[in-house]
Amino acid sequence: xxxxxxxxxxxxCTNDHDATLTKxxxxxxxxxxxxxxLVLLQELHSGPYFCQTEETTQxxxxxxxxxxxxxxxxxxxxxxxxxxxxSLFERRAAGLYHxxxxxxxxxxSIAGIxxxxxxxxxxxxxxxxxxxxxxxxxxxxxxSLGRLGVLVCWDQWYPEAARLMALAGAELLIYPTAIGWxxxxxxxxxxxxxxxxxxxxxxxxxxxxxxxxxxxxVGHEPSPDPAASGIRFWGNSFVAGPxxxxxxxxxxxxxxxxxxxxDLSRTEQVRRIWPFLRDRRIDAYQDLTKRFRx
Numbered sequence: 001x002x003x004x005x006x007x008x009x010x011x012x013c014t015n016d017h018d019a020t021l022t023k024x025x026x027x028x029x030x031x032x033x034x035x036x037x038l039v040l041l042q043e044l045h046s047g048p049y050f051c052q053t054e055e056t057t058q059x060x061x062x063x064x065x066x067x068x069x070x071x072x073x074x075x076x077x078x079x080x081x082x083x084x085x086x087s088l089f090e091r092r093a094a095g096l097y098h099x100x101x102x103x104x105x106x107x108x109s110i111a112g113i114x115x116x117x118x119x120x121x122x123x124x125x126x127x128x129x130x131x132x133x134x135x136x137x138x139x140x141x142x143x144s145l146g147r148l149g150v151l152v153c154w155d156q157w158y159p160e161a162a163r164l165m166a167l168a169g170a171e172l173l174i175y176p177t178a179i180g181w182x183x184x185x186x187x188x189x190x191x192x193x194x195x196x197x198x199x200x201x202x203x204x205x206x207x208x209x210x211x212x213x214x215x216x217x218v219g220h221e222p223s224p225d226p227a228a229s230g231i232r233f234w235g236n237s238f239v240a241g242p243x244x245x246x247x248x249x250x251x252x253x254x255x256x257x258x259x260x261x262x263d264l265s266r267t268e269q270v271r272r273i274w275p276f277l278r279d280r281r282i283d284a285y286q287d288l289t290k291r292f293r294x
Contacts, residue, residue: 002265007031008258010237012219031079043178051225056127062091078108087176099131104239112141116152138164162204180233202244209271240269253289
């Protein structure tokens with residue numbers, strides 16, 4: 001199978017979990033009706049981005065996996081016979097929570113999960129308060145459509161994560177994302193941030209000879225802190241080919257289904273002319289395991 005139709009679901013989210021999830025499911029149905037066999041959802045897609053403040057009541061949003069939301073999404077994947085990549089706030093145990101991507105097979109079963117490894121802690125993105133760093137490593141998830149290298153948001157800034165997924169046999173790099181602007185930033189600063197976000201991920205495509213699919217949320221979400229300005233999620237979900245070329249890109253302010261047909265055979269073609277894996281100096285990389293080289 002060399003060609004694969006993929007859909008990225010870029011949407012707004014509200015505090016109404018059921019309404020937001022229903023909209024998500026409607027968009028998944030639309031994607032399948034248009035021929036998508038792999039459908040990708042953004043980070044924490046079933047509600048608002050609750051990490052703008054630190055509040056213990058927000059832990060009530062978490063669910064076990066399997067749980068109500070994963071069971072609903074799995075049933076839909078099975079009905080539509082698609083592979084679906086979702087993103088959930090996982091309650092693993094009392095006081096132990098993860099930011100977890102779940103991959104559903106075409107029969108509705110869970111093919112595998114990935115727990116976000118890199119956890120940010122910045123103004124408006126207080127994720128270390130909520131999420132325990134992942135403990136499953138960088139392992140692709142095997143599906144009937146191939147090996148999916150699923151990573152989550154902050155992971156997308158780290159070339160090490162993309163490389164380890166590639167070395168483990170990932171055929172696609174997938175980044176469910178929730179990233180946006182502080183509305184008080186200047187337009188110039190906002191564009192620098194968005195451009196850096198896109199550039200680093202396209203770099204992962206080039207360095208590893210793999211397609212990259214990045215799915216971001218969109219729309220302004222107010223902060224629970226009345227003194228804060230909230231986050232304007234910048235959308236711009238995109239698909240890049242194995243040479244970093246942009247194959248499809250969404251807007252910065254609209255909900256949309258971003259559809260693309262990938263030619264999976266291009267990875268082999270590109271890696272033959274750019275054999276980066278062949279020329280790696282694995283005998284000289286020991287210092288990469290240090291925090292900093294003094």
